[in-house]
Amino acid sequence: CSQIAPGNWVGSQCILLPEKGYWIIVTTDDDLSVFDAVPTDPTLEYNLYTGANLISFPSAGSVGVSDALPDDIEDSVSGVITEGGACSQIEPGTWVGSHCSFHGTHGYWMITTADISFSFDFNMLGRTNIAYKQEKLSGYEYTQSSKQAFYFIESVENIKAGDWILAYNGKKLIGARQ
Numbered sequence: 001c002s003q004i005a006p007g008n009w010v011g012s013q014c015i016l017l018p019e020k021g022y023w024i025i026v027t028t029d030d031d032l033s034v035f036d037a038v039p040t041d042p043t044l045e046y047n048l049y050t051g052a053n054l055i056s057f058p059s060a061g062s063v064g065v066s067d068a069l070p071d072d073i074e075d076s077v078s079g080v081i082t083e084g085g086a087c088s089q090i091e092p093g094t095w096v097g098s099h100c101s102f103h104g105t106h107g108y109w110m111i112t113t114a115d116i117s118f119s120f121d122f123n124m125l126g127r128t129n130i131a132y133k134q135e136k137l138s139g140y141e142y143t144q145s146s147k148q149a150f151y152f153i154e155s156v157e158n159i160k161a162g163d164w165i166l167a168y169n170g171k172k173l174i175g176a177r178q
Helices: none
Strands: 002-005 008-010 046-048 051-055 062-064 077-082 085-091 094-097 101-103 108-112 116-118 165-169 172-177
Touching (some): 046 051
Antiparallel strands (some): 002 008, 051 108, 077 085, 077 108, 085 094
């Protein structure tokens, strides 16, 4: 859906649906407010197709990916991607990556290997409303690209807690993770 004039939207998807996730493109930094909205039913059923599905997370809290996915469908999910973070299932029930929890107010690309239907499991839900905050390394700022790639590093020699891994394209810093 695109805004062609102030308040005038056109396109094939101009109604926000609670089970869907959305990328909202803005021309300047701004706050987004949704009016006349009702909380999403946490028992909402998601019907996903094999491949990448952009979905919502219907809670203000957060919960780990493995805890949030029902056991009977978890093996059919190979990865979860959100802005600036990703998580991959490297063996049944073992998730690795920089963002291995679902957080309220975030959208997610859920990568599935089969068609599945499920509702999130909120038994392990953290009721705090703490937003995910990526730490930044002073002096090494970069702009997050919408054309992202994620790298899962198995091992690094001579690294200790608190060290940083920096990713460059030529001489341009394109990413960093502590």
